[in-house]
Amino acid sequence: MxxxxxxxxxxxxxxVIKKVLKVKVTIGEITKAVTVNARDAFxxxxxxxxxxxxxxxxxxxxxxxxxxxxxMLCKDKLTDLNIDAKEALSELVNMIVGNATGNLYDLGLKExxxxxxxxxxxxVSYELSSSDQLTIISIKTGxxxxxxxxxxxxxxxx
Amino acid sequence: xxTGKSVLIVDxxxxxxxxxxxxxxxxxxNIVGFAKDGLEAxxxxxxxxxxxxxxxxxxxxxxxxxxxxxxKSISDEVKIVMVxxxxxxxxxxxxxxxxASNYIVKPFEEEKVISVFSRL
Numbered sequence: 480m481x482x483x484x485x486x487x488x489x490x491x492x493x494x495v496i497k498k499v500l501k502v503k504v505t506i507g508e509i510t511k512a513v514t515v516n517a518r519d520a521f522x523x524x525x526x527x528x529x530x531x532x533x534x535x536x537x538x539x540x541x542x543x544x545x546x547x548x549x550x551m552l553c554k555d556k557l558t559d560l561n562i563d564a565k566e567a568l569s570e571l572v573n574m575i576v577g578n579a580t581g582n583l584y585d586l587g588l589k590e591x592x593x594x595x596x597x598x599x600x601x602x603v604s605y606e607l608s609s610s611d612q613l614t615i616i617s618i619k620t621g622x623x624x625x626x627x628x629x630x631x632x633x634x635x636x637x
Numbered sequence: 638x639x640t641g642k643s644v645l646i647v648d649x650x651x652x653x654x655x656x657x658x659x660x661x662x663x664x665x666x667n668i669v670g671f672a673k674d675g676l677e678a679x680x681x682x683x684x685x686x687x688x689x690x691x692x693x694x695x696x697x698x699x700x701x702x703x704x705x706x707x708x709k710s711i712s713d714e715v716k717i718v719m720v721x722x723x724x725x726x727x728x729x730x731x732x733x734x735x736x737a738s739n740y741i742v743k744p745f746e747e748e749k750v751i752s753v754f755s756r757l
Contacts (some may be wrong), residue, residue, distance in 0.1 A: 495744055552652075562651070563652065566650050566651045570650040573722050577695065577724065577742075578724050580724060580728075581725050584726055589725070592695050593695075594649055594695055596695060627719070
């Protein structure tokens with residue numbers, strides 16, 4: 480996967496998290512993988528179709544999910560992820576991926592996005608039907624680690 | 638600011654619906670209803686006839702740009718502001734060409750929302 484495509488997602492991930500959560504953000508490991516990191520108990524999936532097709536899966540541990548949702552909902556603490564918390568997290572991911580479409584467009588790539596889908600539970604396996612590699616970016620925030628899994632293939636390459 | 642202008646808020650996320658409601662009510666807009674997708678937006682528009690619609694783009698069932706075209710074909714009077722995370726310039730141009738009055742990219746600042754809506 481081209482570095483500029485990865486950057487198209489990385490830049491809004493950092494800027495949206497900083498702007499919405501008002502926390503310090505640093506980029507951790509960026510790794511290539513063949514399967515999605517399944518350690519996360521709460522994930523949000525957004526599909527892309529267009530010049531690039533695939534998915535972006537952003538995952539959180541349950542503790543990080545509660546921390547982030549609490550901040551977004553202006554609560555001191557959340558003991559459980561209620562519907563408002565899930566929708567807040569889902570919207571955070573939507574903002575990251577939506578903002579990435581602007582960067583992709585600037586690279587000459589037109590994309591359509593699906594509405595976000597929430598996946599609960601860490602015992603989930605994802606079958607990715609392409610030889611392209613998955614890129615996993617670990618984003619360290621003051622509220623916990625956010626894993627961004629980016630997987631797509633370039634439909635313009637025959 | 639809002640001087641009581643009526644607003645329909647359309648977004649599939651309750652987080653955004655609630656955020657916009659709080660911001661706009663504090664600025665003296667009158668929130669008359671909510672919709673969660675484009676189909677519901679068209680139906681609520683016909684029922685409520687708001688002055689302004691805050692309209693998301695990526696939604697299930699019918700997206701915001703399709704809803705924008707249908708609503709503007711019913712009445713050209715209504716002012717529609719796209720409020721979306723999609724920052725690609727082609728979507729902004731497409732929305733403008735379909736009749737949107739303005740385009741706000743999420744995450745938004747409260748001041749930006751008030752400024753855009755107050756000018757309508």
